Amino acid sequence: MDNSEVLTDYLNNSVHPKPYVERLRSYYYRDLQHIIHHIVPKEASVVHFGSRLGNLLGSLPNRVTIGVEASEKLVSTARKKYKRIHFIYAPLYKNTVKQQFNVILITHLFSYISDVQKFVADLRRLCFDKSRVTVVSFNFFWKPVLDLASFLGLRVKLPFEPNWLSDYDIENLFHLEGFELIKKEKRMLLPLYMPGISELVNRYISHLPIFNSLCLTTIQIFRKMPTEKNFSVSILIPARNEEGNIAGLLDRIPSMGTTTEVIFIEGHSRDNTYTAIQKELVRYTGPINASLYKQKGIGKKDAIELGFRLAKNDLVMILDADLTVAPGELSKFYWALAKGQGELIIGTRLVYPIEKQAMRTLNYFGNKFFSAAFTFLLGQMIKDTLCGTKALLKSTYLDIIRVKKMWGGIDPYGDFDLIFGAAKLNLKILEIPVRYRERTYGTTNITRFQHGLLLLRMTFHAAKKLKFI
Secondary structure, three states, X not given: OOOHHHHHHHHHHHHOXXXXXXXXXXXXXXXXXXHHHHHOOOOOOEEEEOOOOOHHHHOOOOOOEEEEEOOHHHHHHHHHHOOOOEEEEOHHHOOOOOOOOOEEEEEOOOOOOOOHHHHHHHHHHHOOOOOEEEXXXXXXXXXXXXXXXXXXXXXXXXXXXXXXXXXXXXXXXXXXXXXXXXXXXXXXXXXXXXXXXXXXXXXXXXXXXXXXXXXXXXEEEEEEOOOOOOOOEEEEEEEOOOHHHOOOHHHHOOOOOOOEEEEEEEOOOOOOHHHHHHHHHHXXXXXXXXXXXXXXXXXXXXXXXXXXXXXXXXXXXXOOOOOOEOHHHHHHHHHHXXXXXXXXXXXXXXXXXXXXXXXXXXXXXXXXXXXXXXXXXXXXXXXXXXXXXXEEEHHXXXXXXXXXXXXXXXXOOOHHHHHHHHHHOOOOEEEEEOOEOOOOOOOOOOOHHHHHHHHHHHHHHHHHHHOOO
């Protein structure tokens, strides 16, 4: 379908439907505005392909917003309605935009484009490493229902045979052009407004297994695969009551990237951990720069936040001083970030066999529970939520802490703040299998039941912010 006039006539008619059609579909578009408002960060620059009258862009508070539409009449009307938004007329949705954006929105557009793959390929020049492409499309399962609605006059009838791309088709086209799917969710099981019932069905029931596969709308979020880079590295080692694990530790840490530094944060130990670290710094003569700081606050989360403030380098890793994860594993985390394979890299201890006393039975099942809960909430597979070994760019951490207040500030370790924040920002979370060993010194600093209840509370809080919205 290459006829610009046919497409323009259809767009004009579909945006000015009969009043009863407008009432029927208004609930759907209000919900779409609601979900996009949650997906798009307030400070992001946004371009919207298929902007129609600009109502979706107009519902966002973002300052840098551009709408692209294939109807000159719609663009003219949108410009009058939303003067703060820049609208561009682009016949057949030809990409004439020059700048790069944080967020690229594409809503119900692939049905009208003759060469979707070429359109996707052209999006690459609008993306930098942190850009996200959000695609909204109809579930192919609903095609007979939508066709019937058009036949009955409840929906504007297409004057041409549209493309019907499945979720897989869209994902495949983006993959062919160097994009990676970050997450996918389906929404809207009941597109007609029924007081009380619609919200119950669409906000809660629609997310449940089986029901979710029947939803009308699919939302897919992609990122352009970045090229390999070389980073400088900071390794944070929070240490409390770990005196026996310090001697020789720096020799076991690999030197990575352009330069590597290690930052020890000692936190109110009852043994001689602080003195042991001082001795290790004096003893070590290798290529890694190492320093020691005494934590003023309490807890691992406070130690990690201090470490990030002190870190001088591009890429930051967290290694627990109990050494249940070997320091040599850190090179895997470095290369995963350097190659752009993920944006938050976390270890998973539940792949390789676990040494007998490394993880108690209750902890194991707790991890299994939180893994299932996180996978459901985040739309990304998370196998081990509480492994302390993590890596991310410092710039990514700064993005995450801007949204951490959403989770109530009750995370005792900081792990959930990082994972939930990454999910909220639609970052690629990647797990790396690590071998989990028994402690050779000391006991865990975790209060299992008390902290477990806090994490459970935080999970329910995040469910309201990430899933049931």
